[in-house]
Amino acid sequence: MIRIIGVGSPFGGDQAGWLAIDHLQSCQFAGCELIKLDRPGSGLLSYLQDVDQVVVIDALISSGQAGGVKRLEREELAQCQELTSSHGFGVADALALADQLGELPPRISLLGIHTGEDQNGVPVLDKVSLERQIQTLLEDTGD
């Protein structure tokens, strides 16, 4: 089973992770558990347990095409953030802490969604790109 976690919050570009989960709920990928988390901070660790594979989807501030989905390596994520405050205890920090505690699942993948809005101020999501990335991850597991 794959646990797919959308990290975000209700407003602005930070909704991206949640919008991805909303879309995946309509796709009916077999063997996927879909979860939305509201800025979990270190609480993310408890969602990494009792499962073989976790995919974390979060908003990505970058110069990429708005709504586009990019698979990130852990090293890339570490460059994105620096633990300076528990207010800013983000996904990279939570994964680093889980790694240090030996609590990462056997397989962990990260998808970043380039944040951006359409003309009406609604956050955009490249659904085809998202589905393709998830399909690739599913096939990688042999499921």
Place this chain on the structure above:
Amino acid sequence: MVEHRDIHINVPVLTRVEGEGALELDIVGGEIERINLRIFEPPRLFEKFVEGYERNQVIDMVARICGICPVAYQMSAVQAFERLSGFTPDPWVKAMRRVMYCGEWIQSHALHVHLLAAPDFLGFESAIAMAADYPDAVRRGLQLQTLGNDLIALFGGRSVHPVGVRVGGFYRAPDRSAVEAMLKRLEAALPEAEALIGWTAGLSFPDDDQSFISVALSDPDQYAIGQGRLISGQGLDIDICYFDSHFQEIQAPHSTALHSELDGRPYLTGPLARLNLNFSQLPLKVRGLMEGCGINFPSHNMFHSIVARALELYFAIAEAIRLLEHYEVPSQSYEEVEPVEGNAFGCTEAPRGILWHRYDVDQAGIVRYARIVPPTSQNQGRIEEDIALSLQKLGLDQDDDTLRLRAEQVIRNYDPCISCATHFLKLKVNRR
């Protein structure tokens, strides 16, 4: 003749604090010339945002000031509006608000003790580095933090920026099965919290007693959390509506947070101040846990703050258990409270100290003016005073790294929430 170096220490971004701030320190001729705790996070203008909004909207808006202590903001606001209307919440509402507030103390104290402060005492750069040598301690911190968050969510729907509190009570009451499940988790966590007290008390503390004024709320019936009179160790005892008569907010050029003084002097608010003034009101069992620890309250060593947080964390779990043990779902979770025009005052004990609110409300219950005085801005003057005293005691001839580390540790003793206070840490030491 002793040669003195001129020292300039600059910490451009303070780590393991809530929000963004910096420290700048000038040592000239062996004397501290300047200490600036700089809060540079931009002003967030919440006091203006809430103007024009109705009371219950304001309660949800002020929760967004802080991701760590949103409950405190909601509770100070709701208290203000209810006091103005002459409304006293029923015993169920009072008890459940106290439980929800306990959730915030549990999560905030667990976070600060394990992830922010402990690395200082154990010589690690971060909690992530500390986790390699102290995995069980870090796990305990994470578990307790999650427990506190889930207790908040039980009443607020979610732990970050909860939405359950309203004028007159709660939007909804949790069902009995959810409360029973939470009770089991609280009871299971109590031994962990007890072990935490001994663990923190066993850390190595600098000998650094200082003279300072403690300020906290005082409630004759219980250890104050969500209501009380403002008291100090020097005899202050006032209703919260007279805050302005004794406390002055001052603009410091180096900070986007206002400094606060009590009759012209800096003061301390927070867990150590609370225990200094209200320790005797803790239940006998909780007080007994300090016996044999080698640390006594009242204490004037700010490094004992980590022990104070651990003790309060235990108390918060025990108090939540006490109040939830005989939980019944009420017939109604709130009463309608008609708005009253006037000046509303609220003050509660946030994890970091007293959080004072004033709202000017019109006949329709619309907020026309707001003033919010968070604990970190109140502690700013005391932090700067503490750094000066601590560094002088440590010895200003120490190397820059030693001075910087001590200064940062002093600051973290206060668990400053810079994001809340902006209206804060990077160290810059200048030696000339």
